[in-house]
Amino acid sequence: SLVWGDHAFQMGASWQRIRVNPYNYEGTVPTITWGFSSAAPAGAQLNSGMFPGGISAADLASANTMLSLLTGTVSSVARTFQVQDQTSGYVPGIPNNRNYTLDNIAAYIQDNWRLKPNFTVRAGLKWEYYSPVREDANLGFLPVLNGRSFESVLRDPNAAITFVNGGLFKPDRNNFGPTLGFGWDVFKDGRTSVRGGYSLSFVNEEGVTVGTNILGGNAGLATGSTLSSLYAKYGTGVPSIPTPTFKSERTLADQMALSATAPMAIIDPNIQQPRVHQVSIGVSRELPWAFAAEARYVGTFGRDIWRGVDYNQIQVPQAFQDDFLRARNNGYLAVASGRAFDPSYNPAVAGSVPLTVLPQFGGGLLTSSTVRTFIQQNELAGLADYYVTQRIAGALAAFYPNPGIYEARAMINDGWQDYNALQFELRRQYRDGIMGQVNYTFSRTRANSTGGTSQSRFEPRLDNNRPELDEGRSAYNITHLINANLIVDLPFGQGRRWLNKGGVVNALAGGWQMSGIIHWQSGSPVGINSTRGTFNRANRSGLNTAVTTLSPEEIKKLFGVYKLPNGNIYWIDPKVIGADGRAVGADSLANPAGFAGQIFFNPTAGQVGTLPILAFDAPNVWTVDASLAKRVGLVGRSALEFRIEAFNAFNSVSFYTGDFNVNSTTFGRITSTAVGSRVVQLTVRVDF
Numbered sequence: 001s002l003v004w005g006d007h008a009f010q011m012g013a014s015w016q017r018i019r020v021n022p023y024n025y026e027g028t029v030p031t032i033t034w035g036f037s038s039a040a041p042a043g044a045q046l047n048s049g050m051f052p053g054g055i056s057a058a059d060l061a062s063a064n065t066m067l068s069l070l071t072g073t074v075s076s077v078a079r080t081f082q083v084q085d086q087t088s089g090y091v092p093g094i095p096n097n098r099n100y101t102l103d104n105i106a107a108y109i110q111d112n113w114r115l116k117p118n119f120t121v122r123a124g125l126k127w128e129y130y131s132p133v134r135e136d137a138n139l140g141f142l143p144v145l146n147g148r149s150f151e152s153v154l155r156d157p158n159a160a161i162t163f164v165n166g167g168l169f170k171p172d173r174n175n176f177g178p179t180l181g182f183g184w185d186v187f188k189d190g191r192t193s194v195r196g197g198y199s200l201s202f203v204n205e206e207g208v209t210v211g212t213n214i215l216g217g218n219a220g221l222a223t224g225s226t227l228s229s230l231y232a233k234y235g236t237g238v239p240s241i242p243t244p245t246f247k248s249e250r251t252l253a254d255q256m257a258l259s260a261t262a263p264m265a266i267i268d269p270n271i272q273q274p275r276v277h278q279v280s281i282g283v284s285r286e287l288p289w290a291f292a293a294e295a296r297y298v299g300t301f302g303r304d305i306w307r308g309v310d311y312n313q314i315q316v317p318q319a320f321q322d323d324f325l326r327a328r329n330n331g332y333l334a335v336a337s338g339r340a341f342d343p344s345y346n347p348a349v350a351g352s353v354p355l356t357v358l359p360q361f362g363g364g365l366l367t368s369s370t371v372r373t374f375i376q377q378n379e380l381a382g383l384a385d386y387y388v389t390q391r392i393a394g395a396l397a398a399f400y401p402n403p404g405i406y407e408a409r410a411m412i413n414d415g416w417q418d419y420n421a422l423q424f425e426l427r428r429q430y431r432d433g434i435m436g437q438v439n440y441t442f443s444r445t446r447a448n449s450t451g452g453t454s455q456s457r458f459e460p461r462l463d464n465n466r467p468e469l470d471e472g473r474s475a476y477n478i479t480h481l482i483n484a485n486l487i488v489d490l491p492f493g494q495g496r497r498w499l500n501k502g503g504v505v506n507a508l509a510g511g512w513q514m515s516g517i518i519h520w521q522s523g524s525p526v527g528i529n530s531t532r533g534t535f536n537r538a539n540r541s542g543l544n545t546a547v548t549t550l551s552p553e554e555i556k557k558l559f560g561v562y563k564l565p566n567g568n569i570y571w572i573d574p575k576v577i578g579a580d581g582r583a584v585g586a587d588s589l590a591n592p593a594g595f596a597g598q599i600f601f602n603p604t605a606g607q608v609g610t611l612p613i614l615a616f617d618a619p620n621v622w623t624v625d626a627s628l629a630k631r632v633g634l635v636g637r638s639a640l641e642f643r644i645e646a647f648n649a650f651n652s653v654s655f656y657t658g659d660f661n662v663n664s665t666t667f668g669r670i671t672s673t674a675v676g677s678r679v680v681q682l683t684v685r686v687d688f
Contacts, residue, residue, distance in 0.1 A: 006114040010124075013107040020208045024096040027080025027224065030238055034068040035075035039231040044073070072234035078226040079241055085137055086163050089246040096222060098139060100208050103131040110179065118185035128175045128202040130273055132167025133211040140164040141218035141250070143266050150266050150410060154311045157404030159264065161218050162249040168211050169267045175202040177275075195296075196281035202273040205306040206455050210267070210411055213308075213456040217265030217409055219258050220250045252404035256396075260389045263407035272413055277301040282423075290431040298421045305415030307449055308458030312408035314399050314537050316384050321606055323357035324383065327366070328375050328605075330355075332589040342366070343375045362392040374533075376587050380605035381541075382533030411457065417447040417474055433489030433496075441481040445474035460540055462608060470543070472613040473525045479617070480522040487515045507632065516626040516649075523618030527659045528555075528583075528611055534603040545609030546583070546662045547601040552615045555599070559616065561655065561670075571619060571657050572668035576600065581665035600662045619655040621674045623648045638688040644680065651678040 002009040036045045046063050048055050055063070068075070081090035082097075110124030141161045143153050153159050181197030225241050232239050247254060255262040282296025327343035330352045334342040337349050344366040345354040358364035365371045365387075374383035387395035388406065397403035421443035428436050448471045449459045462469045491497040493510015530546045531538075548555065562570040570577070575597040577583055584602055585594010591601060603609050629643040656674035660667055 008112040009109065010112075011107075011109040014105070016104040018102050018104065018208075020100040022098050022100075022212065026096075028093050028095055030077050030079040030241070032074055032234070032238060033076040033078075034065070034073060036064055036068055036073060037075040037229045037231060039229045040073070040075075041231070044231070074230055074232040074234055074239065076226060076228040076230055077239050077241060078224060080222060080224050081244060083139065083221045083246065085139070086248065090223060090243050092241070092243065098212070099136040100133055100211065101136055102133045102207055103129070104204060105129040105131075118188045120183045122179070122181040122183075122197070124179040126177045126179065126201070128177065128273070129171075129173055130175075130202070130204050130207065132169045132171055133207045134167045135164065135215070138164050138166070139221060140168075140215035141220055142168070142215070143218070143264055144249070145269070150268055151311065154264060154266065154408035154410060155402050157252060157402055159404065160249050160251055161220070161255070161264065164215070168214065169269050169271050172272045175273055175275075177201050191286040192283070194281070194283045197279070199278045201276050201278070203276060205274050206457060209455045210306060210308075210457050213458065214265045214267050214409070214411060217263040217407075219255060219262065220247065255405060259406075260391050261406045263409050264405045265407075265409040267411040268413070271306065271411065272304050274305045274413070274415075275303050277303065290429040292427055292429075294423075294425045294427075296423050298419075298423060300417075300419040302415070302417040302447075304413035305417065305449070306411055306413065306457045307415040308409055308411045308456065308460065309414060309464065310407055310409055310460040310540070311464070312400050312402045312405060313461075313464050313540075314381050314385055315401060316380055316399060316606065320357050320384065320398070321380055323355050324375065324380050324605055326353055327355055327358055327364075328378070329353075329589065331372065331375055341372055341376055343372060361387045361395055361398075362390070365390070365392075377532055378587075378591075378602060378605045379533040379538070381535055381537050385533065385537035409458065409460075415447070415449050415457075415459075417445065417449075419443065419445045419474075430487075433491065434487070436484070436486040438482070438484040441478075443478060443481070445477040446472065447474040462536055462540060462543055469608060470613070472615065475525060475614065477525050477614070478521050480520075482518070482520045484518040485516065487513065489513050511631045511633075513629045513631070514627070515629075516624060518622075518624050520620065520622040522620055525614035526616045526618045526657060527614045528600065528616065529659055529661055530602045530609055530663065531661055532602055532663070534605055535608045543613050544603065545611035545613060547603055547607075547610050549599050549601075552612065556616060561619065569655070569670045570668045571655065571670050572660070574668070577667055581667060581669070583660070583662040583667040602662065614659075618657050619670070619674075621654040623652060623654065623675045624650055634686075634688075638686065641683075641685045641687065643683040643685070645683065647679045647681075648675055649678060 001011075046060065046067055048060055067073075079092060081092050082094050083089070084091045084094055106126060106128045108124060108126035110122065113121045113123070115121050140163070142164045143150070144160045144162050145153055177200035179197070179199040182195065184194045186192045186194060223244050225244050227239055227241055230239060252264065255264065277300070279299040280296055282294055284292060284294035286292050330345060330349070331341040331343040333349050333351050334340065334346060339349070343355075344364070346352045355364065358366070370386060371383060374386060384395070384399045388399060396406070400406065402408055421441050423439065423441045425437065425439040427438075428434065448467065461467060490512040492499045492512065494500060494502045494506040496510065499505055499509045527543065528546050529542070530544050531541055532544060533541050534544065535541070536544070558573040558576060559571060560573070562572075562574055564570070564574065576599050578585060578595045578598065583598070583600040585591075585598055588594075591604070625645070625647050626649040627643055627645040629641060632640045634640055652675070653673055654675040655670045656672045657670055
């Protein structure tokens with residue numbers, strides 16, 4: 001620091017090195033399965049003829065399992081192989097061991113300039129650098145770019161992955177964040193002040209967690225191998241499993257051979273550190289009787305927040321959708337004729353038509369209950385994805401833009417979040433045995449993701465072509481918030497208003513203090529969702545909302561606590577809920593209202609819901625904590641304190657509810673609370 005005239009300079013720097021060592025010893029020793037495989041001689045096992053009076057099949061199987069254990073008969077052996085370094089190939093008996101390193105470096109300079117006796121300016125500049133995460137031995141796979149953009153590689157069915165070389169992305173060193181603020185004593189009397197400021201800062205975006213998730217998405221550095229159909233004795237040695245062949249460069253076909261849902265994952269090589277703009281301005285005023293009041297505006301704006309998206313979003317051709325609708329029509333015609341739901345063509349059912357596209361995928365699997373459910377429920381993308389995950393020939397190429405891989409995952413600067421708030425505060429300094437504070441915040445938080453509730457930051461969009469579908473209130477939005485606290489020294493005992501005596505009177509009546517904390521807030525955001533895979537596959541449709549005949553404002557009027565005679569409690573008017581507890585009627589061809597009062601519907605094939613995400617509020621939350629304490633002086637500066645504390649002192653009930661799924665049989669029902677029941681605790685403490 002340096003004081004120079006009216007300037008007070010401060011400067012400094014820091015360097016922090018972070019090392020993270022995740023490891024996993026699972027699979028380092030072989031896993032042995034005891035039993036008799038098909039390779040075991042018939043005479044090696046027990047059979048029913050050996051048991052006079054007979055034996056059940058289940059008991060016979062249990063007896064043979066026990067026999068295999070007692071005789072050390074091995075039916076299969078499995079183990080995991082890991083890569084130790086880039087040249088080791090697969091090695092048995094070693095753990096999955098990684099060593100990640102990153103640096104956080106910062107430097108700043110700041111000047112507090114007393115421009116006038118009643119006006120001070122604070123200005124500064126901070127440089128922040130978060131080095132790219134790296135695995136010390138480069139043990140990790142990433143797609144091979146060869147000078148191309150990561151987007152084009154993710155869309156290339158001939159892409160390959162190989163060992164990473166250094167950091168998982170390029171350094172971002174131009175992170176200069178200015179700070180500017182002022183303080184103004186308006187009337188030069190020290191009682192009224194105006195303060196404001198702006199700052200730009202850069203944040204560490206879960207670099208290690210994101211990096212491990214990305215590298216973990218590119219399989220190939222570990223593999224499992226199994227010897228099955230064995231007949232071996234443990235006493236003669238556990239059969240040795242040959243070491244699999246390791247590939248230091250893998251094709252997408254290699255990845256898909258491991259799993260029908262294999263991903264290819266990368267961090268944008270040019271990704272930048274997320275930045276946060278903070279703005280505030282407020283006025284405070286000293287009031288009589290030791291009170292002070294303050295009002296301020298606070299804004300926080302996150303930009304370039306890391307977000308993982310899937311570039312290989314499922315795309316259903318129109319011809320497939322048309323045939324899907326024909327199959328659905330066939331199914332409900334079959335139901336109307338008194339038969340079970342059957343989407344296949346049946347000439348005995350009037351109006352049933354032949355299918356031309358679905359049968360191209362393994363015959364359509366139309367007898368599968370899973371397939372029939374997808375068709376009944378209008379889950380067009382869900383069915384297409386099911387054909388892919390079942391490895392039906394031609395399905396991956398038919399529905400995914402990159403026919404070489406199932407998922408093309410990338411971490412990019414796609415997220416944003418806006419927080420705007422008005423804050424009001426009234427406080428009283430400790431005087432005459434009383435101190436307190438009360439504040440109120442009115443705020444709004446909007447974002448284009450759920451708010452970073454996933455540490456891996458992977459939040460794929462419902463539709464890449466309509467990013468606005470993900471925009472809405474943040475999961476952290478709290479519209480109204482009130483906090484208050486009060487501390488009161490009770491006016492009894494020596495030096496107090498009443499019973500102003502020493503001795504026994506003061507020992508019993510003096511030194512008591514009462515305090516309390518009040519918290520009230522409006523409910524957290526709640527969405528009304530369908531979650532069906534009507535447009536995108538199921539695990540991309542968690543925020544696929546419901547369709548409704550009302551506006552959000554009309555729906556808000558339906559919220560409230562409703563207690564039914566059967567003891568069920570609801571946070572929405574039960575008149576919009578059917579007899580089965582769902583908010584929608586049974587699936588049918590046209591999906592009309594299934595009961596009087598129905599206002600919510602599932603999206604149809606190829607469509608998404610019409611409600612905004614997180615458009616409604618859960619129940620309000622409030623609680624009061626209180627305490628009563630007595631302090632007794634001992635020898636010298638030591639003292640004895642007795643305290644009784646009550647958390648949720650009035651045992652008030654604050655209900656909790658998460659998002660509503662219109663297909664749930666507990667739609668709108670409250671099943672838990674946000675605040676626990678009252679807790680009272682006694683404390684005795686000696687200060688010395």
